[in-house]
Amino acid sequence: MAEHQEHADDHGQAFYVKIWAILLVLLILSILGPIVAPHAEFGFLKAWMITLMTAFGIAVVKAYLVAANFMHLNIEKRYISYLLATMLMLMLLFFAGVAPDVMKHEGQNWENVAAEAEVERALKAEGAAAAHGEHAGEHPSNEH
């Protein structure tokens, strides 16, 4: 317990409040992101890139701040961070192994006809709904 006391001293309550304030600013930025993005486009920087950064870039920063300062990963033994990082890497591995089959709807000598049909059907339904000027979502496009 003694070792904790030491660390706690350089992390006074004010410090935690400061981190919290930063988190709130980041939250506001991430909400504003998609609203401001269309007006902030310039050059190669497209609106969707800005949204991506404000949404997920900021989420990563927020998660880091919470993990490092609230969960105290920054003063925890190193291998705990490695453990958690390994778990995250495994999820990347999972994504990399699965996405070629599930995210993609065609590949070498194969085609996922059902998925393609569903995408086409749904997009058409959305288009029709938009043309009618009504709120597409009011009647969820699924009749099964």
Added chain:
Amino acid sequence: MAEAGTADTHGADAHDAAHGHHAQSFLSKYIFSTDHKMIAMQYMFTGIVMALIGGYMSYAFRMQLAFPGESVPGYGVVSQGEYNSLVTNHGTIMIFWVAMPMLIAAFGNYLIPLMIGADDMVFPRINRLSYQIFLISAIILVVSFFVPGGGFGGAWTAYPPLSASAEYNLTPLGATFWLVAVALEFVAFLLGGINFITTLMNARAPGMKMHDIPMVLWMIVIASILFMASVGPLIAGAVMLFMDQVVGTGYFDPDRGGDPILWQHLFWFFGHPEVYVVLLPAMGIVAEIICTFARKKLFNYKLILYTAFATGIISFFVWAHHQFVAGIDPRMANVFTITTLIISVPIAEMLFLYIATLYGGSIRLTTPMLWALSFIAEFLIGGITGIFLGASGSDIYFHDTYFVLAHFHYTFFPIAIIGFFAGITYWFPKMFGRMMDEKLGKIHFWGTIIAFNFIFIPLFILGAAGQHRRIYNFQNFPDLAGMQDLRVIATSALLVMLVFQVIFLFNFAYSLFKGKPAGKNPWKANTLEWTADSPPPHGNWPELPNCYRGPYEYSVPGREDDYWPQDVPPDTAPAE
């Protein structure tokens, strides 16, 4: 922390005072105990009961295959739907309710505290909770057979859409019970696994360094880590499948934007590491036994340890070899073929290291040693046939034939059954304070092993001839109707094997009461559990031992005894 201090200084007395009155009621001693040894026994006996149920199921469906349509003595006529339920639940039970509880939970709970010189697991109550959840899951699974519609019959892999919709599987309740039981079992093993890992990491006896830990504990803990890291996506998948079954979502329904292949990935991302989750503890048990009965140091402890870690890591990269014909992209199939062939290297290497351990030893062919040696021999066949299946080209032919079935029985049987028998015959004296009968043990051994090979070698031949799995009656298929003789041989051998298990049960019960008293260390082994009384009392030792050396110091030159227990202080200082 004040409490902790007291416990440390007056370890022994504090303990006696606390547990002095523990011989109270039957309930608190046997049912709600938090003692790691009792929980291990609970897991073991539940596992044995489930193994008998699973064995009975295999009896029923094998009889159906050998004598299609005839009434099976002790079961009755097996209908098509029942056949599917029997096969499905046989597989599920043997993997999740036999291999896991016996190898990881029973031996893990029993051995971890004893082998690291601790008085219990670090979370005794979580340990008890883990068993209780496990027991509930087992009950749910058994009950699923008796609900309207019968037990789930969509194979232990539960591929959707068959598993997702009652319209297809015709077991609206059975499928959901099955899923809930499996999910609860996962929760039980997550809790248990955390306990194993933290106990090994934190509660080792003073002086026990990383490389002084007996191999079996490393293996159980690596297995727990693998389980924990791989089961997450399948738990998520189970939630999704549950939603599909109960709420009517379409996660795995292609017509609604879902994808059945996703389930296969979620399942096998767990499923392949899972085979190493059960393999590693069995390898660990074998390592302990080989060293004790060859009176030799484990050949290259560190290499075995690192190989086990490497195997664990690589096991995350091979899962899609179960899906070569599922419509995955051929380019991915190439990748997974290569990784699968790579993973057979470390496994082969471990077996070589075990054989090298035997070389030049003074081998005693006791019953546990026979089991351990047969593990190496039989598992080898399983591993080698895996290579046929790992190559995507040949797997297109072999997939879903009896060849695959024989392959994984040549891996799982050595793991779950041989591994268990090796472990129980080796540690029985410690667990119950009496020796098992050697003669009965050997009869049981030879009967089981010979019958086992007579069951599955015919199935290899049938599989290579193209006999498909999951068929209820081969007489309905002119191409497969021949070779009935082989099916009858396999089934007869199964009957023989089941009969031989009676010898084991008898030996077990007889030795429990009438066996010759074992004393503390009947095998003259080094590891710490052999320094406790047999059976160890609550708290294990009056004074917890210290550890001074590695676990495999057998036949050390210059010493009078051919073993050197871990807790014996060095004779004179400078040796280290």
Added chain:
Amino acid sequence: MSITRPIATTRSATGIPTGKLAVWWVVGSEIVIFGGLLASYVMHRLGHPEWAEYASHTNTWFGGLNTFVLLTSSLFAVLAHYAAEHGDGKKAAKWLLGTCAGGLLFLGIKAVEWTGEIQHGYTITANGFWHFYYTAAGLHALHVIAGCIIMLIIANDARKGKELHRVELIGIYWHFVDIVWIFLFPLLYIAK
């Protein structure tokens, strides 16, 4: 039945107290559970352009408000830890109650939000996006509920000055639940 702690519990060969070590492993195992679910979601989302329209009906303001609530409750949790470290069990208990109140407020907001959505026909069976929306947020909400219950038990002990080290443990878990939400928020609400 009273259970004295085994000596094993008091050992710490790694230098991390056993309870904390266990919580880290819990967090590790939870990462792969949520990771599997969210990875599945992301690959569907990217493979199905039509989901963008479905997703546009979520309400960013509700999501943002809930993020604010959870972040604040995380602050309370870390302040509880701070108090516990300084031996002030009463104060720690108060902060924990505050954290728990945050959790309940979160669930309340969620309930209002979901009621509205379900009334508009966006039920869990509506389409793939809404499957994931309810499942992921629901699984997260279950974690919030579990966290709240455990927190109340710990607060009750802490109030009497007992088991103060557990305040930190529940805090770690709570921050993890918070981090999951930090990712759910952009995934379900912002990406449109």
